[in-house]
Amino acid sequence: MENVAHFLFGIFGNVFAMFLFLSPAITFFRIIKNRSTEKFSGIPYVMTLLNCLLSAWYGLPFVSPNNLLVSTINGAGAGTEIVYVLIFITLAPKKEKVKIIGLFSAVLIVFLVVVVVSLFALRDYPRKLLCGLLASIFSVVMYSSPFSIMVPNGVGSALGAMQLTLYSVYRENRGTPKTEEEALEMGEANQNVPTKEAI
Structure with missing residues (x-):
């Protein structure tokens, strides 16, 4: 009975998470239609990609048993975010494009390092602990990344x-x-x- 409840709540969680990942689609239809990223920031999408990659890795059976639903939804989320990031890079102005490409590259390097370390340097519980901790940390980073737009204006308002x-x-x-x-x-x-x- 406990396993059934775990599975059902996991399914409901995945459905709502998928709505969360698809919610920027309206913004990206507008970006594609106008052929411009306008004043939108690409940082939240890149940080969400990192969170999805780490969470999908954490949910794999050899890292964290019985969490396959975590891997499936975050794998789908990672695929969605990659599409968003690529669209953003394609249509962004040069300065913003360079910034997002740099951040995207850094995200891929961080994920690769986590994969290599967790595969070859750690086993069992330490592997699960490291991957879970990093997934949690970057989940907080993902949710706070939209504030990157507010920081310069916030500082300017305070100084004013x-x-x-x-x-x-x-x-x-x-x-x-x-x-x-x-x-x-x-x-x-x-x-x-x-x-x-x-x-």
């Missing part, structure tokens, strides 16, 4: 708020200019001083 705060605190305290030239530069020249024309 600091400038406005400083201005509001010190706006009345400009200091007294020491010379007439400084007063002219500050726009605070004494308006009562007669000019040559008035004399």
Whole structure:
């Protein structure tokens, strides 16, 4: 009975996960239609690919027994994400294309290193522990990757708020200019001083 429940919950989980992997399809139909990635970022798709590859590897029987459903859904997810990444690379501007190709290459290298280490350096529980830990870590990275768009704007907003705060605190305290030239530069020249024309 426990195995049946495990299998049924696994099936339901896979169905919902597949909807998650397919949800960016609308965005990519738009990208293909407009022949442009517009302002979209490719980072979330590359990070999702890494998460899927590691999770699919973790679910294989020689790494983690009785988790084949994990491998199947994440294998399907990896295939979907590869399609997204390739479309993005094809239609992205040159600068973004170079960035995503570099990140995509790094993802493949990380996955290859994990495969080699887990196959030849570890066995049984240590192999399962390493692969499970990495899959969990990169799952968190995957879900946080959309924030890469917010970070520069967030920092800029914080710095802008600091400038406005400083201005509001010190706006009345400009200091007294020491010379007439400084007063002219500050726009605070004494308006009562007669000019040559008035004399």
